[in-house]
Amino acid sequence: MLAEKLLRREHGLCVYGITPPKQATLPDALTEIARTQRARVAKLGADGLIVYDIQDESDRNAEPRPFPFFPLRDAARYAEHELQELDVDKIVYRCVQRIPESELVGWLREVQARPEPSLAVLVGASSKSTLPSALKLSEANALARAHAPKLVLGGVAIAERHARRGDEHERLVAKMAQGSRFFVSQTVYDASSMKSLLSDYALLLAEKAQAPVPMLLSFAPCGSLKTLEFMKWLGIRFPRWLENELRFARDPLEASLGLCERIFLEVWDFARKKGLPLGVNVESVSIRKAEIDASTQLVKTLRTHTQRSLYHP
Numbered sequence: 001m002l003a004e005k006l007l008r009r010e011h012g013l014c015v016y017g018i019t020p021p022k023q024a025t026l027p028d029a030l031t032e033i034a035r036t037q038r039a040r041v042a043k044l045g046a047d048g049l050i051v052y053d054i055q056d057e058s059d060r061n062a063e064p065r066p067f068p069f070f071p072l073r074d075a076a077r078y079a080e081h082e083l084q085e086l087d088v089d090k091i092v093y094r095c096v097q098r099i100p101e102s103e104l105v106g107w108l109r110e111v112q113a114r115p116e117p118s119l120a121v122l123v124g125a126s127s128k129s130t131l132p133s134a135l136k137l138s139e140a141n142a143l144a145r146a147h148a149p150k151l152v153l154g155g156v157a158i159a160e161r162h163a164r165r166g167d168e169h170e171r172l173v174a175k176m177a178q179g180s181r182f183f184v185s186q187t188v189y190d191a192s193s194m195k196s197l198l199s200d201y202a203l204l205l206a207e208k209a210q211a212p213v214p215m216l217l218s219f220a221p222c223g224s225l226k227t228l229e230f231m232k233w234l235g236i237r238f239p240r241w242l243e244n245e246l247r248f249a250r251d252p253l254e255a256s257l258g259l260c261e262r263i264f265l266e267v268w269d270f271a272r273k274k275g276l277p278l279g280v281n282v283e284s285v286s287i288r289k290a291e292i293d294a295s296t297q298l299v300k301t302l303r304t305h306t307q308r309s310l311y312h313p
Helices: 002-007 027-044 075-080 101-113 137-147 159-165 168-177 191-208 225-233 240-247 252-273 289-311
Strands: 014-018 048-051 090-095 119-123 152-157 180-187 215-219 278-284
Touching: 002 119, 002 152, 002 180, 014 027, 014 289, 027 289, 048 075, 075 090, 101 137, 119 137, 152 168, 159 168, 159 180, 159 191, 168 180, 168 191, 180 278, 191 252, 215 252, 225 240, 240 252, 252 278, 252 289, 278 289
Parallel strands: 014 048, 014 278, 048 090, 090 119, 119 152, 152 180, 180 215, 215 278
Antiparallel strands: none
16 A cells, blocks of 8 residues: 555655546546546556646746646545546645635545545645635644544655755655655756755754655656746746757657656665655646656656666665
């Protein structure tokens, strides 16, 4: 089980990330989308599946959103119902500032009543302009500890925030104190920022005599200039040289797969030498078939590297 592997702090775990369909999706189309996603994920042999709870995030970035935002179905309900037949452990994201406390507590009690431990990542507001009455992430984590102690709780790690503020490693350790047993990074296209975060994280843990928890590095194929602009709009950092490689590539999608592999291997080697348990999360959040197909290819490529390293350290 994925929960047990995370709690054992295993290296080399591999998960795949998807989004639920739009709220406005009609029942027949919803059934077909869920069937297609189940079939795709089942073939991957991944250790788990992430179901994202996507926010608009326009309040965080004043620039026009490259792709329009459409409200999506509730990630938890989609995972529990439409994806129920899929025999893969699921990590559900929940954006807590949008959920009334009573609703979150009700869901946590449902989770606690299940025979097997569930997995979730609680996410805070995308900006400081959220409503004063909205739940804070620390409050939501406290509710999870109180009402669902069996829940294997994860947190988000953002290397770009560390590059700006220099304190993301402290946030990670604080989240561990609040119950986080693993982390999922923001999409990585900047190896240097991620290595700086991991370095400071390892040093702080050594100072506090604490053991690290698994970090799942997120990667996503980038097959077009518009996808590139959207990723930048979301806050993902692209070093100038790397952005040039994508912008002027004959085949940007193929170039992005090679770059993701290169970045993963660089960070993987760095983390292994520091004794940090690292895994991989490949995101498939695009509606373009080429980028969806590329995401499954990337899972196979990166998983090959993790398995080879585990069996031949």
